[in-house]
Amino acid sequence: MNRSHLLQQLIPASAxxxxxxxxxxxxxxxxxxxxxxxxxxxxxxxxxxxGMLVSQEADRLWRDSQEILGRFAIPDGTGGVNxxxxxxxxxxxxxxxxxxxxxxxxxxxxxxxHVAAALRASPRAGARLVTxxxxxxxxxxxxPWLAYGAASxxxxxxxxxxxxxxxxxxxxxxxxxxxTCGSRFDFIFLDGGHRAETVYGEIPVAxxxxxxxxxxxxxxxFPDLKPLWSNGVVIPGPYxxxxxxxSEGLDARVLPLGALPWPTKENSxxxxxxxxxxxx
Ligand SMILES: C[S@@+](CC[C@H](N)C(=O)[O-])C[C@H]1O[C@@H](n2cnc3c(N)ncnc32)[C@H](O)[C@@H]1O
Numbered sequence: 479m480n481r482s483h484l485l486q487q488l489i490p491a492s493a494x495x496x497x498x499x500x501x502x503x504x505x506x507x508x509x510x511x512x513x514x515x516x517x518x519x520x521x522x523x524x525x526x527x528x529g530m531l532v533s534q535e536a537d538r539l540w541r542d543s544q545e546i547l548g549r550f551a552i553p554d555g556t557g558g559v560n561x562x563x564x565x566x567x568x569x570x571x572x573x574x575x576x577x578x579x580x581x582x583x584x585x586x587x588x589x590x591x592h593v594a595a596a597l598r599a600s601p602r603a604g605a606r607l608v609t610x611x612x613x614x615x616x617x618x619x620x621x622p623w624l625a626y627g628a629a630s631x632x633x634x635x636x637x638x639x640x641x642x643x644x645x646x647x648x649x650x651x652x653x654x655x656x657x658t659c660g661s662r663f664d665f666i667f668l669d670g671g672h673r674a675e676t677v678y679g680e681i682p683v684a685x686x687x688x689x690x691x692x693x694x695x696x697x698x699x700f701p702d703l704k705p706l707w708s709n710g711v712v713i714p715g716p717y718x719x720x721x722x723x724x725s726e727g728l729d730a731r732v733l734p735l736g737a738l739p740w741p742t743k744e745n746s747x748x749x750x751x752x753x754x755x756x757x758x
C-alpha cells in the first residue's frame with residue numbers, strides 16, 4: 479500500500495464526506511441554470527413502488543430470467559450495480575413495462591444485462607434498450623472489462639444472453655447522445671457521471687427525452703446526504719442535483735427504493751436506487 483493510500487485510510491469517513499459535499503456544492507453552485515420541464519414525468523401518486531418489489535408477477539419474470547442471468551459471473555464491487563440492485567432494476571422494468579429504455583452508464587453491463595433480461599422476459603414488439611457510455615466499453619483492443627473482473631464485454635454478454643436484437647450500444651456522452659438521438663424513452667436510468675453538475679445537466683435532458691408517463695431511475699441517491707451503509711460513504715451528486723432542480727421549481731418527487739426484500743451490499747438490504755417522479 480502506498481503512502482497516499484495509507485493516509486486516505488486514516489481519514490475518517492465523516493471528514494471525507496464533509497470535504498466531498500463541500501466540493502460538490504461549490505461546483506454545482508457555479509453551474510449555469512438549466513431550464514426544465516416535468517410534464518411527461520409519471521405522477522408519483524399512481525406508483526405502487528412497494529407493490530412492484532413484492533409482486534408475484536415480477537418474481538415469476540425474475541425466475542424466468544435466471545436461466546439467462548445464471549450464465550454470467552458478473553463481478554461485484556468493480557463499478558457495476560450490486561447484485562441486489564440488479565434484481566431491483568429487473569423488477570422495475572417488469573413493473574413499469576417500458577417499451578423503450580435508455581441507460582446512461584454501461585460500464586461492465588451489469589445493469590444493462592438485467593434491463594435486457596427483463597425486457598426479454600415479457601416480450602413486446604418494438605422493445606429496446608439504448609445504453610450509452612462516454613468510454614468505449616466494448617473496445618476489442620483494450621478489453622476494459624477485464625480490468626473490472628468481467629469475463630466478457632457488455633456486448634458479448636448481451637449477445638450470449640440472446641438479447642442482441644434488443645440492445646443498442648452507444649459510445650458517446652449522455653448530453654451529446656440526447657442532443658442527437660431523435661428518440662424518446664419510457665424509462666431512463668441515470669448511472670453515468672455522478673458529479674452534481676453532471677447530474678444537474680442530465681436530468682433536464684432526460685426529462686426532455688421522456689415519453690408521456692415516463693420515469694427516471696437514479697443510482698447513488700443518498701437522501702439528505704446521509705450514509706446508507708456502515709462504510710459511511712456518501713456520493714452527493716445525484717441528491718444535490720435534484721435538490722437544486724426542485725428549488726428552481728422542478729415539479730418532481732424522489733421515491734428512494736429504501737430497503738429491498740433481498741440483500742444488496744454490506745450485509746444490508748438497502749439500495750441507493752431512487753425513482754424521480756412528478757410530485758402529484
Ligand atoms: C457507475 S458506472 C455504471 C455502472 C453500470 N450501470 C453497471 O451496472 O455496470 C458509470 C459509467 O458512466 C460512464 N460515464 C461517466 N460520465 C458519463 C457521461 N457524461 N456520459 C456517458 N457516460 C458517462 C463511465 O464511463 C462509467 O462507465
